Amino acid sequence: MSVNIKRETAYLYVVQISNIILPLIMVPYLAHVLGLDFFGKLSFAQAVSYICIFIVDFGFNFSAARGIGINIGKNKEIDKLYSNVQFVKIILFSIVVVFLFFLSLFINLSVIDSKLMLLGGISSLSSIVMPVWLFQGLGRNSYVAVLNLITRVFSMVFILLLIKSDADIITASSLQLLSPLVAGVIMQYFMIKKEIVRFKVKDISVSNSVTITKDSFHNFSASFLTLGFTYFNPILVKLFLGDSALGLYSFAEKLANVLRQLYIPLVQACFSKICILFQEGNTPIIRKIILKVFVFFTILTVIAYVGNVFLGDFIISLFFSQSASVSQLLLIMIITQGVISYSMILVNLIIIPAGFSFYLKRVYFKALVSYAVVIYPLIHFFGVYGVASSIVAVEIIIVACFGLFICKKKILLN
Structure with a gap:
């Protein structure tokens, strides 16, 4: 096919x-x-x-x-x-x-x-x-x-x-x-x-x-460790801050996830080809594909962030009464989505196709521990903004760990 x-x-x-x-x-x-x-x-x-x-x-x-x-x-x-x-x-x-x-x-x-x-x-x-x-x-x-x-x-x-x-x-x-x-x-x-x-x-x-x-x-098992700082977040917000806070957090999160929808198709479309290229040992072509994806994702993230800074509050106010709160949350969540896009590249287009899936859970375990340390004080003192900030910090740790692993193993240099 x-x-x-x-x-x-x-x-x-x-x-x-x-x-x-x-x-x-x-x-x-x-x-x-x-x-x-x-x-x-x-x-x-x-x-x-x-x-x-x-x-x-x-x-x-x-x-x-x-x-x-x-x-x-x-x-x-x-x-x-x-x-x-x-x-x-x-x-x-x-x-x-x-x-x-x-x-x-x-x-x-x-x-x-x-x-x-x-x-x-x-x-x-x-x-x-x-x-x-x-x-x-x-x-x-x-x-x-x-x-x-x-x-x-x-x-x-x-x-x-x-x-x-x-x-x-x-x-x-x-x-x-x-x-x-x-x-x-x-x-x-x-x-x-x-x-x-x-x-x-x-x-x-x-x-x-x-x-x-x-x-x-x-x-x-690797992804299971990410549940604590991904899908369980809305449940934590509901338990600690209530349905109203969850409604606010989810409204902003769903808008931010629109940005992720722009990342996903390119990763999905490249996945099968990257797997075959790793089987063939054709790393030069892999590097070219990954570089193009990286640049494209960076441009999308910058456009989204700048757009929210100048237009976010005005546009959101047309549909939602608490526009200022949502816009501020979006600034944090857009940065998060940008970092996640890099993680998607490192995991879905390098680590998994290259056959190093076993390493994922080590990184996610470190991330979960880091999240567990910071989430309670952040949610206690800063509410939904603390939850959003904790995710940015954790995702940066994840990307750094994956990047160091790829460099150490010279996955793209073989």
Whole structure:
């Protein structure tokens, strides 16, 4: 299967621009009709969903994608890998849902929060029916992007028609969290019709499942350590500062994440090609690709920061009453996104394709310890600004560690 990186990247960016516009419409609308407190509850449901999806993914988005990338054209190997990965994911999803059900019975949550937590768990089924890792390995991320875009547009239309007050919080959360699940069901039909890959029970074996799970464990255990300073942040804000503060934090975070959406397509489009180049030992070409990505990400970050300095407060005030607070948070979060973009380059385009995934958890453990040391005093004295600042500090530590490791191992000089 031949992959044209430029064409794939351009197509992904066309779709991604739409994915950027949709949140810019939906975030202000939902914050307005739900109110700050219930927008915080929606953000809580999304945080639970992200954590559950992360567990069900179990690092396969990297290790299994790499396995697909180096076996392009070998249909039997791809079918075997796909079948075993899906089998493991089904087991993980079952464990997650059962755990959340019993957790909702024993912890002190409101009825609404309990329902939202369970909804977040159910939404992780999308990780199974929408095998992003498969298309990333094949270098066909645009298939996933287009389908997700279509379902998100329909979700947005229904939200605009149906969500009118905080009484609609469950409906709003369902429309937000379950649209990827709908996209996944459609994708399964498309995969079967086009015979992209086949799920074969006969290919499933305990030994193969254990092997691929072990291969993914380095990625999973490393990324698991990042939960404390990524997906758990909204939950910490909710516990220490309440739903209103979470609504404010999440509003700013969702706007900042728009910037990350500009980084992702280029990394996804290059991943498969980089894996092949590492297999071939063609480091000069790898260095050229990485340099171009680095420069592009830097330009995007600078434009976003300068734009927020001069226009952020005015634009946000058109949709949100606490525009000054959001704009100040955005300044911190834009810097964070810029640092994260460098981390994405170092991890997704160098360390993982080069086969050094084992090192990730060492760095993330150091980052988690650093985060644990600073988060309480920062959140106590500076509130949501302290939370945002802690993430910047941790991400800088991560990038520095990865950069030193790459230099020490001379990964790009071989």
